[in-house]
Amino acid sequence: MTGPGRTRRGLPISLRLTLVFTVLLLGSLAIVATVAYLQLGRDLRTSLDSAVLAGTDEVESRLPQATRVDARTTGDVASTVVDSQALDARGRVRSASTPALEGRSLLTDEQFRDVVAGSPRFGDSDRTGDPMRVHAVRVQGVPGVRVLVVATELDQVEESREAYLSLVFPLGLMAACLAGVSGWLVSRRALRPVARMTSEAADIGAGDLTRRLAIGGTEDELSRLGVTLNAMLERLHDAVRRERDFTADASHELRTPLAILRAELEMTLQRTDDPESRASLTSALEECERLRGLTEDLLLIARAEGTRLDTRAPTDLGDLTDTVLFRFRALAEQKGVTLTRRGDAVIDADPRALERALSNLVDNAMRHTQPGGHIEVTIEPGAGLSGSPLLLWRVADDGPGVRAEDRERLLQRFARADPARTTGGAGLGLAIVEAVTRSHGGTVSLDRSPGGGLRATLAFTAPTEEG
Secondary structure, eight states: OOOTTOOOOOOOHHHHHHHHHHHHHHHHHHHHHHHHHHHHHHHHHHHHHHHHHHHHHHHHHTTTSOOOEEGGGTSSSOOOEEEEEEEOTTSOEEEESSGGGTSSOSSOHHHHHHHHTTOOEEEEEOTTSSOEEEEEEEOOSSTTOOEEEEEEESHHHHHHHHHHHHHHHHHHHHHHHHHHHHHHHHHHHHHHHHHHHHHHHHHOOTTOOOOOOOOOSOOSHHHHHHHHHHHHHHHHHHHHHHHHHHHHHHHHHHHHHHHHHHHHHHHHHHHOOOHHHHHHHHHHHHHHHHHHHHHHHHHHHHHHHTTOOOOOEEEEHHHHHHHHHHHTHHHHHHHTOEEEEEOOOEEEEOHHHHHHHHHHHHHHHHHHOOTTOEEEEEEEEEEOTTSOEEEEEEEEOOSSOOOHHHHGGGGSTTOOOOGGGOOOSOSOHHHHHHHHHHHTTOEEEEEEOTTSSEEEEEEEEOOOSOO
């Protein structure tokens, strides 16, 4: 079942094409087999009719005694045994070629009268218990015989039909299975470029839009699809690049005016003694500082997303974690929050950017952890979905936590959590963490911590032993 907000996972196109192809083939085979089955019955009956007609003259020449003949000896037909009955003027059997035909006439009274009246009869009869093909003609000039009935059994028709069905059904199923497997292989091969483009498109992230889909040399629909997608990626790359450049340029250009404004406010604050003026200037300085922090955050995000971070170097995550936790130790003691670190590792990274990312995570945890709470930073090995080794850098608190449906949204710019975890701020902290992590080839995930709060996990490719 699928609930609200869920989508049903459909069958792969290759499998759907295979099913459609197999169903159409089975339908076609069924139609052809049915037509052949009906035609076989008609052809066999025509053959029997020819045999009966071929044996009629031979049997009639031997009257008044009814005899059995092989139609092959009297006509150009396949070997078919023909039996006969000689009926008198009252429709009773005077003689028969076999004991089974002596007891009862193959004709009804009405049919007998029609034949006596001069209307020969060709039809089926089961008056003896077995279905037979019957030809009845009026006889003249033979004492005691009024009607001659020549017949052959229809069992061979049914037996031939049954043999046909016993052969067609297995062959049809084998053909359908073979066609299904062939159709699946062909469709898989035909759709392989689509799967490849899907995989390549999934690997293209917002941090690196310079990659393009590989396009084959064939001028077909899939090649045109790849060209169209690459053109779309190019337009998207240009739009994102313009946005990043604007953000970086605006943030950079705002630094000098804000520094001048801050200096002017500080000088004015030193020259005035009026309490109201000093309060207003102090508030303006605080807002100026907030604007400066916002521009620095936007500039860092633009640099991280544009992969323009500082030169990377081997970075000890344990030492970097201790540095950040030491910076927050006084605030933690004031709030009664315990800060701990577990694990150690060295990776090739931009230490300043990682320090800023960890500071944002610890600051976020400090603002939402209640007095007496605990914040733990762990560095431990892990594994990706494909089993590849990872290095997990985690910050966990025991605060109120975040609803599952809000966690992914928190990694976006200016996103806010639910009211339980909203304490002000511009909403760029986790966006910076996500941008910095992605610029290092890692990923960020948010989940519930063992203490019931929020746990942020930064997953990086595990360094090799040589590194």
